[in-house]
Amino acid sequence: xxxxxxxxxxxxxxxxxxxxxxxxxxPDVVASYPITPQTIIVERFSEFVADGLVDTEFVAAESEHSxxxxxxxxxxxxxRSMTATSSQGFxxxxxxxxxxxxMRLPIVxxxxxxxxxxxxxxxxxxxxxxxxRDSGWIQLxxxxxxxxxxxxxxAIKIGEHQNVRLPVMVCMDGFTTSHAVERIDVLDDNAVxxxxxxxxxxxxxxxxxxxxxxxxxxxxxxxxxxxxQQIEAMTNAKPxxxxxSKAYGSISGRSYGLVEPYNMxxxxxxxxxxxxxxxxxxxxxxxxxDPRLGLLKIRTFRPFPTEEIAAxxxxxxAVAVLDRAASFGSIGGPVFSEVRAALYDxxxxxxxxxxxxxxxxxxxxxxxxxxxxxxxxTVAKTGKPDPVQRFLGLRDx
Amino acid sequence: MIKKMKLxxxxxxxxxxxxxxxxxxxxxxxxxxxxxxxxAENPVVVANATGCLxxxxxxxxxxAWKVPWIHSAFENTAATISGVESAYRAxxxxxxxxxxxxxxxxxxxxxxxxIGLQSLSGALERGHAFLYVCLDNxxxxxxxxxxxxxxxRGSWTTTTPVGEKIVGKPEYKKDITEIIAAxxxxxxxxxAPSHWMDLMTKVKKxxxxxxxxxxxxxxxxxxxxxxxxxxxxxxxxxxxxxCYWPLYEVENGVWKINLKPKKKPIEEYLAPQKRFxxxxxxxxxxxxxxxxxxxxxxxxxLQWKAEVSQQRSQQKQQxxxxxNPTSQ
Ligand SMILES: Cc1ncc(C[n+]2csc(CCOP(=O)(O)OP(=O)(O)O)c2C)c(N)n1
Numbered sequence: 001x002x003x004x005x006x007x008x009x010x011x012x013x014x015x016x017x018x019x020x021x022x023x024x025x026x027p028d029v030v031a032s033y034p035i036t037p038q039t040i041i042v043e044r045f046s047e048f049v050a051d052g053l054v055d056t057e058f059v060a061a062e063s064e065h066s067x068x069x070x071x072x073x074x075x076x077x078x079x080r081s082m083t084a085t086s087s088q089g090f091x092x093x094x095x096x097x098x099x100x101x102x103m104r105l106p107i108v109x110x111x112x113x114x115x116x117x118x119x120x121x122x123x124x125x126x127x128x129x130x131x132x133r134d135s136g137w138i139q140l141x142x143x144x145x146x147x148x149x150x151x152x153x154x155a156i157k158i159g160e161h162q163n164v165r166l167p168v169m170v171c172m173d174g175f176t177t178s179h180a181v182e183r184i185d186v187l188d189d190n191a192v193x194x195x196x197x198x199x200x201x202x203x204x205x206x207x208x209x210x211x212x213x214x215x216x217x218x219x220x221x222x223x224x225x226x227x228x229q230q231i232e233a234m235t236n237a238k239p240x241x242x243x244x245s246k247a248y249g250s251i252s253g254r255s256y257g258l259v260e261p262y263n264m265x266x267x268x269x270x271x272x273x274x275x276x277x278x279x280x281x282x283x284x285x286x287x288x289x290d291p292r293l294g295l296l297k298i299r300t301f302r303p304f305p306t307e308e309i310a311a312x313x314x315x316x317x318a319v320a321v322l323d324r325a326a327s328f329g330s331i332g333g334p335v336f337s338e339v340r341a342a343l344y345d346x347x348x349x350x351x352x353x354x355x356x357x358x359x360x361x362x363x364x365x366x367x368x369x370x371x372x373x374x375x376x377x378t379v380a381k382t383g384k385p386d387p388v389q390r391f392l393g394l395r396d397x
Numbered sequence: 398m399i400k401k402m403k404l405x406x407x408x409x410x411x412x413x414x415x416x417x418x419x420x421x422x423x424x425x426x427x428x429x430x431x432x433x434x435x436x437a438e439n440p441v442v443v444a445n446a447t448g449c450l451x452x453x454x455x456x457x458x459x460x461a462w463k464v465p466w467i468h469s470a471f472e473n474t475a476a477t478i479s480g481v482e483s484a485y486r487a488x489x490x491x492x493x494x495x496x497x498x499x500x501x502x503x504x505x506x507x508x509x510x511x512i513g514l515q516s517l518s519g520a521l522e523r524g525h526a527f528l529y530v531c532l533d534n535x536x537x538x539x540x541x542x543x544x545x546x547x548x549x550r551g552s553w554t555t556t557t558p559v560g561e562k563i564v565g566k567p568e569y570k571k572d573i574t575e576i577i578a579a580x581x582x583x584x585x586x587x588x589a590p591s592h593w594m595d596l597m598t599k600v601k602k603x604x605x606x607x608x609x610x611x612x613x614x615x616x617x618x619x620x621x622x623x624x625x626x627x628x629x630x631x632x633x634x635x636x637x638x639x640c641y642w643p644l645y646e647v648e649n650g651v652w653k654i655n656l657k658p659k660k661k662p663i664e665e666y667l668a669p670q671k672r673f674x675x676x677x678x679x680x681x682x683x684x685x686x687x688x689x690x691x692x693x694x695x696x697x698x699l700q701w702k703a704e705v706s707q708q709r710s711q712q713k714q715q716x717x718x719x720x721n722p723t724s725q
Pocket of ligand 1: 447448450504505506508536537538539
């Protein structure tokens with residue numbers, strides 16, 4: 001066991017915890033635009049700016065599109081840059097998500113997950129960030145306030161790593177995590193400062209003596225190779241995420257891998273979840289105290305931890321993948337499709353079903369999750385996964 | 398005071414946009430960019446919106462830019478440069494950078510009048526120190542000459558064809574220079590590459606300001622204007638001489654007309670451009686008359702604004718001196 005640094009206990013909600021991490025990171029530029037439930041992040045952060053607690057230039061942009069565009073400019077200029085958004089703001093940024101990744105700029109963005117319109121709804125689901133899953137950003141999903149804080153600090157190290165150089169999204173469930181006060185351990189300012197180190201990019205725009213061109217036109221002769229480099233960077237990110245997690249563990253005592261198995265040693269029936277509902281499942285499993293039932297939480301959705309997922313699920317009889325986003329017209333939600341694909345090469349595959357749950361903030365209780373395990377029991381016994389796609393917590397009136 | 402530029406000053410200075418780019422023959426955009434960059438005294442960082450200038454100068458793995466340059470998308474050049482400038486301020490404060498750097502954004506009229514107006518307005522309001530140069534060729538040229546809100550009334554474009562019922566663009570050109578001036582930023586100007594001394598002096602003035610500045614430049618486009626490549630600078634001059642494109646500036650709320658030409662009739666400007674060819678037919682005479690009326694009205698308004706704002710500024714100065722005589 002290495003010596004961890006002293007930590008302060010604080011009562012913070014997820015948004016405040018991310019703002020606190022941002023204060024400690026002290027980025028050069030934060031550009032953002034208000035949207036519920038993310039807003040608290042930028043409100044708190046503006047207070048830090050107003051009180052002179054950070055050296056950051058705060059850009060109160062006139063839209064999320066501009067907020068991310070300014071973050072791109074700042075990161076290319078040679079400044080560490082961060083932003084935050086939710087839902088419609090995320091959707092408005094969409095064009096720039098791909099550009100940030102394509103330009104290989106390690107921007108860190110907090111996402112307080114919220115359903116997409118229409119109808120307009122301010123509550124949690126994952127349809128916003130799931131829509132950006134192929135944009136080239138690393139995606140970390142946080143289960144609770146502590147993880148939202150820890151992931152924000154690690155995201156800086158992951159994205160800026162020389163072998164990676166990709167933007168990172170730190171997702172947390174809107175309201176459920178962003179607005180829920182929890183008791184968390186907060187690192188010492190200096191420990192964070194030392195952990196994240198100085199921002200460095202090889203060819204900053206502001207180096208006027210070494211003029212570089214950022215964002216050129218790349219035609220069919222070159223575009224493909226540039227995308228190939230992004231694909232490789234994502235592959236490189238996997239070990240880096242684990243290294244950073246270990247290093248973070250050595251100062252904080254908290255370490256997270258790509259996935260977190262819970263009660264999986266002997267599990268025959270497993271649920272796969274990302275975000276706060278993993279916490280609900282843990283609570284249920286603690287109550288049930290049944291070694292046959294397990295949970296696999298996905299912390300890193302991009303890069304997708306294919307091997308780790310297969311290794312954890314291959315011995316199960318039946319698996320339920322829970323998606324908090326619909327993929328209209330597909331065989332299942334995005335997490336389901338990929339988890340199922342991850343198991344394809346297994347000589348003996350578990351039965352696998354998909355549950356769409358919690359859309360637009362619909363509450364998901366331990367009782368509901370219990371019904372999933374009960375269903376899985378039937379699926380395991382009958383050996384039939386029909387129907388493959390199911391819906392959890394739908395009204396029946 | 399800004400010293401007037403001399404040809405001699407330019408002749409010896411380094412080219413920041415090299416030859417070899419693939420802009421069309423007769424395109425005014427590279428001419429304007431070179432004039433702008435020649436006028437800059439400090440090192441510059443350039444941001445560029447998607448459009449002809451961007452695609453034709455940075456075909457990977459080549460670049461025509463010898464200054465740091467960034468393009469991210471079409472509608473967000475002002476936001477992008479505002480991020481660059483913010484990082485500069487942060488790094489300067491931290492002592493990580495000491496050089497004085499100027500920030501310049503280039504965008505077409507589509508990227509300025511239309512899709513980029515919001516991000517431009519936001520960046521101006523936030524007060525970032527940068528110069529925004531609009532290369533106004535009066536249509537979306539890069540995508541093949543579609544109308545923008547800058548396209549003048551009556552003009553042919555591929556989305557305002559000359560049809561049996563509708564003859565070219567029915568709507569008037571948006572007055573972006575005045576819209577930008579309404580932001581109350583320290584310096585706004587309109588200029589043309591034919592009047593290179595005017596253009597470069599304005600750039601010098603703008604770059605001295607510690608805040609947002611905007612220069613709108615008329616940019617003849619032989620492909621889109623259906624004009625001869627060798628006519629571009631003459632068209633630029635005609636735009637000024639017909640008062641279609643007045644050379645003026647708004648400095649701290651005071652309007653000043655930089656050149657008062659002996660106004661030529663608008664037909665002289667329209668005739669060499671085939672985008673207006675149909676207007677010269679007798680049945681479309683009313684459109685030409687309407688264009689002339691509009692030019693006259695706007696020229697009058699501009700003169701009035703200049704007179705009133707100059708008078709007011711003089712009055713203010715006098716009041717200040719009499720209230721505070723020692724401050725002289
Ligand atoms: C969001 C978005 N919409 C549309 C386009 C397509 N597009 C690229 S350049 C361009 C026109 C540019 O026109 P303008 O800004 O006037 O500059 P010019 O090419 O005429 O210099 C358009 C419509 C784009 N790249 N991005």
